[in-house]
Amino acid sequence: MNRFVLWFHRMGSPPTFYAFAERWRPWFLWSALAITAVALYWGLARAPDDYLQGDSFRIIYIHVPSAWMGQFIFLAMAICGFVAIVWRIKIAEIMGIASAPVGAAFTAIALATGSLWGRPTWGTYWVWDARLTSTLVLLFLYFGVIGLYRAIEDRRKAARAAGLLAIIGLVNIPIIQYSVYWWNTLHQPSSIKVTKMSSTIDPSMLWPLLAMAVATKLYYAWSALSRAQLMVLEMESGKDWVRELAGLPRVASPSTDTPREA
């Protein structure tokens, strides 16, 4: 069997997944923190001022990576949902749901920093700009996924339903974004002056941005894996490997799927 396929199959087993997450989690966290520290220092202190916006443009190093992550994580969630529905892999269900709060948080950060950025550049915290509106709708979609998961009692059913909603949402995201752009240009052609940066960002401004994009992905990996670990423990509590992990003696648990002796 192909090595990757083998790895993929092994990851379907909760104890293997738990061990994998335990091993890689610190690496993700520390590399994310290190890259963030360097990139933010460079972006906030060393990169030159924008000739138009002065220092206020520096929020880009938080805002843009967060907005990217908001969309990236939704895609990841939908892929997990697809895997969960097609192959019924427990870990995919868990990873999808573990991603949702992280994605919602990044989307909320993108909205908050965007409105803070809008104040000095547009003169207002909120305008019904196409991008702002579609990001807001994206946040609502995240809330829908999380809300659906919370509302269904059966955890596995809940995770699969939330995954399907993520897929439906993913199909709709481009349509929503397109329609919102269309709506905005229909109603107010040029009353908002979005201070578009020139198509070529200076390299000294660009690389901290790309570094932040990498750092946020590493952070996401850490955060989602940590959440997934907890959910795995919760779901598998009572199983032998979890008891062993907690330092408890093994027991022949009465509720497992092994058939009782007649």
Add this chain to the structure above:
Amino acid sequence: MRPGTPSTAALALLRRDLLLLWRQRADALNPLLFALMVATLFPLALGPEAGMLSRVAGGIVWVTVVLANLLSLDALFRGDAEDGSLDQLAVSGQPLALLAGARILAHWLGTGLPLTLVAPLLAYMLGLERAALPVLVAALALGTPLLSLVGACCAALTVAMRRSGILLALLVLPLTVPVLIFGAGAVEAAATGGDPSAALLFLAAGLALALPLAPLGCAAAIRIGTA
């Protein structure tokens, strides 16, 4: 008993749903009354000034229709999920997507179509430009099936719950943003002397996309809920 073909099964389901609709026709009237009342709230809240009302009339009618449609969605699979018919449909061996499509069609005939027919009345109450009335009806004729299709997927996702309550709105409303934008956009364009055909074509394109996909999503959701 002879096993039915997919088309006879879908037709039987459609006939049953329409019969139920007819037997409970007073209930079927509720979305219309709701739409009428919501449309009455807007002049009360915004003031009776005719010029302002006629400017926002198209948008109000669309919001009203979206909300009325939303309220009717919870009942779409709820009763069948509670008495077990939904499980029977899922294990019947017939293509579930087709059955879901029949259910959605019945829902549209019971909700979307009457709303489309009553919309000119609402629009007239609010003083929408006469010229925009045909466009409003055309946009609703294309948009309300879309609302039913998208809404049915979300309603099917909530069948595993005891009560969907406000959550259904949270799921449905973000997904209906494009329908609202293009629907209200078409009316707005017609009322201000523009060309509504672009928005209408977008609605038609959305309908063409959702018609095959939404029943499939709906069936997948039902399988998750009843598994």
